[in-house]
Amino acid sequence: MKATIYDIAREAGVSIATVSQVINGKGKISEKRRAEIMEIMERLHYQPSAIAAALTGKQTYTLGLLVPDISNPYFAELARAVEDRSRQLGYSVVICSTDNKDERVERYLNLLQQKRVDGMMIGTGIENAEILSPLLQQSMPVALIARHMPALSVHTVTIDDMLGGILAAQHLLELGHTRLAVLSEPSKVSSSQERVRGFREALQRAGHVLERDQIRESAADLGSAKQEALRLLGEENHPTGIFCCNDIQAIGALQAAKELGLRVPRDVSIIGFDNTILASVTSPPLTTIAQPIEDLGRRAVDLLIDELKDEQKAPQKIVLKPELVVRDSAGQAPAELRK
């Protein structure tokens, strides 16, 4: 059987209170006793039960992380950032893939509450904000990552999506493109809407209009994106510059262009969003708007831990800046089409 604090105490001829003290480095224990007890714990491979400790009021030192799909490179990279920071601070993390289904979100939320995690990070879309309110009532620390839920009073770490759209537009404009289009995620994804908004406004400021039918939506998977891009690029006078709301869609566009015999970036320029590993392995490598993924994860963890420590409850809103990463998928517009 597993050794308990009683076994150690008995073996050392002391009380469990004393053993507890040395485990936690608290109280005043003579150097001799301390060393003696440590030796015994070692010898018996004693691992204090975090479960029992948590029951007496200590934290569980476990955080929850909800994402749509951990196998998606963007979320995998985010999870890595969250895990790293958590480890540094002494916490472990339970990762949950929700497939963006509210029902799944709700079940995971309950589960994590039952396991008494110390806080939760939410990077998944939630249709019905209501399902978060029980958490807040129980004063569970919550941080939203790259999600906007203005109605809720919770910590939030996001990027400036609009700026991302602006950066993309500026780059395309500078390259002389005038026939532009965007490949966007379904309209319920608020961050995508912001990106499109930024893109459009930047165009307007430069005297261009982004027609409604130049904004196409597609589902999250490669196949759908490619289909949509195929339609878009198959049209007469197709756009020479396409802004995609994530790297996967950009890859779909890349593949569509190739299939239609269009050369990238010679015939058509493509800009992605996220700067996941995918952006670096395509050919040509993707010019894309980079999210500071590592920062996103780190800041979210920090917000949670700060709240756990300081009891400081005022929800913080942190907004990070995206950046343009120039690779090879966007180039000069064809001469005959340039202004």
Added chain:
Amino acid sequence: MKATIYDIAREAGVSIATVSQVINGKGKISEKRRAEIMEIMERLHYQPSAIAAALTGKQTYTLGLLVPDISNPYFAELARAVEDRSRQLGYSVVICSTDNKDERVERYLNLLQQKRVDGMMIGTGIENAEILSPLLQQSMPVALIARHMPALSVHTVTIDDMLGGILAAQHLLELGHTRLAVLSEPSKVSSSQERVRGFREALQRAGHVLERDQIRESAADLGSAKQEALRLLGEENHPTGIFCCNDIQAIGALQAAKELGLRVPRDVSIIGFDNTILASVTSPPLTTIAQPIEDLGRRAVDLLIDELKDEQKAPQKIVLKPELVVRDSAGQAPAELRK
């Protein structure tokens, strides 16, 4: 404060024993009482403490998963498979990235033990098998995923790496390639060695020899792989067929070929390994040896849970079959070089 079982009992005017029964659906409780109590739990947003339950002998319904790096698409996909199966069976999973450092592995192992996870899955390399023995002594269920540790008596789910190498060789041979090379991971990675062994033996059986200097090693990252491939393809009479031990390396080779002005698969054919999402987004898309990632994850979880249920301790060894997935990165050998 959070509601406890006592609050529910008081509110319902019953004993905590009764409440416990309805929570667990055990014992005989009148329909009326049961409904009444359920209603109260609902109203008070009561979430039974899994912590307290675990302390009384129940399981924690939590599993641990150790991988080198969750942001690596292969492990991200594996993690997703593990998570899915765990969820179906009522477990959650704590994911730990070890960066293949024994010291990290050891710390995580202790941590997970302290949190009293019900079992652990190990998909990370471990130099010193010793650090697993404490687990086995404590009779902690352990399953190795895609790792060989013959010395240890634990469950194992692997793929037939040698067969993978053979499939790659056969494909290249069928396409008429005779100048072959392999890009391998460092020799301490046993699975890579097996893949190379299979590749070489298949060549031998066909009357070809794989010279020692046609086997190149590179670190895990894209950059190193590309460098090594650059060297390999820069030589006179460079190989026309390259077998890479994972998709990332194959991408490195792809990029190297492109940089040298070689066309894939016209001038050089490349085969990868793993069939992660990366294989589908490159251009040309990668012909690769697919690992049954989903099965790997599912079977590992099943082994653990079975052990938890049946007390059946005999360590199982499960070996799954890899498959050749033909895309566009491998084609006919140049005519003048064909046999």
Added chain:
DNA sequence: TTGAAAGCGCTACCAT
């Protein structure tokens, strides 16, 4: 510097 004892929230056994 050390120990005794009262919980923490729950399960399970034994009564009733």
Added chain:
DNA sequence: ATGGTAGCGCTTTCAA
């Protein structure tokens, strides 16, 4: 069909 109660392994006063 329901309740009383003894732990589970630990932390934390309060005494000694």
